[in-house]
Amino acid sequence: MKTRFWLLYVLPICLLLVFIAIMASGTFLKKPFGADDRLLESIHKLEKQVEGKQWTEAKSQVDYAMNAWKKIVNRIQFSVERETIYDILGTLARMKGGVAAEDDKAIMEEIYYFYVLWDNLGD
Numbered sequence: 001m002k003t004r005f006w007l008l009y010v011l012p013i014c015l016l017l018v019f020i021a022i023m024a025s026g027t028f029l030k031k032p033f034g035a036d037d038r039l040l041e042s043i044h045k046l047e048k049q050v051e052g053k054q055w056t057e058a059k060s061q062v063d064y065a066m067n068a069w070k071k072i073v074n075r076i077q078f079s080v081e082r083e084t085i086y087d088i089l090g091t092l093a094r095m096k097g098g099v100a101a102e103d104d105k106a107i108m109e110e111i112y113y114f115y116v117l118w119d120n121l122g123d
Contacts, residue, residue, distance in 0.1 A: 022078050022079055023078070023079050024079065025079045025122075026076050026079035026080045026121060026122025027121070027122035028122075029072075029075040029076045029079060029122070030072060030075075030076055030118075030121050030122055033075075036067070036068065036071060037068045037071040037072055038068060039065055039068040039069055039072055039118075040118060042061055042064050042065040042068055043065060043111060043114055043115075043118075045061050046058055046061045046062060046065065046095065046099075046107075046111065047108070047111050049061055050099075050104050050107045050108060050111070051104070051108075053102075053104065055099065055102050058099045058107075059099050059100070062092070062095050062096045062099050063096075065092055065095070066092055066093075066096065069088065069089065069092055073085055073089075076121070076122065079122060080121060080122055084117065084120070084121060087117055088114065088117050088118070088121070091110050091113055091114045091117060092114070094106070094110045095107055095110045095111065095114070098110060
């Protein structure tokens with residue numbers, strides 16, 4: 001009788017609570033956990049470098065941002081919509097292309113679009 005109670009009531013409730021926690025954890029999981037996943041700080045630095053037309057530093061910064069995004073996306077893939085993940089990846093790719101072309105106006109547009117996406121990530 002006790003086994004049946006556990007299988008019918010306790011186990012499903014625990015599983016639902018775990019799934020809800022995973023689905024609602026996007027805002028927590030997007031925060032940096034180490035030195036190699038500081039994406040928002042990286043984009044802030046990129047913005048300053050583009051304004052100063054420091055293209056060599058900007059290239060290394062956008063590469064760092066791409067690698068940081070790869071680490072973050074592994075953590076948030078179950079708690080964030082897939083479309084948002086693709087939007088942020090596309091924005092980072094356009095920033096990388098803008099740095100390669102040294103097009104500061106296009107990069108700044110993408111940076112501010114990224115800020116909006118980042119603020120809404122996990123909400």
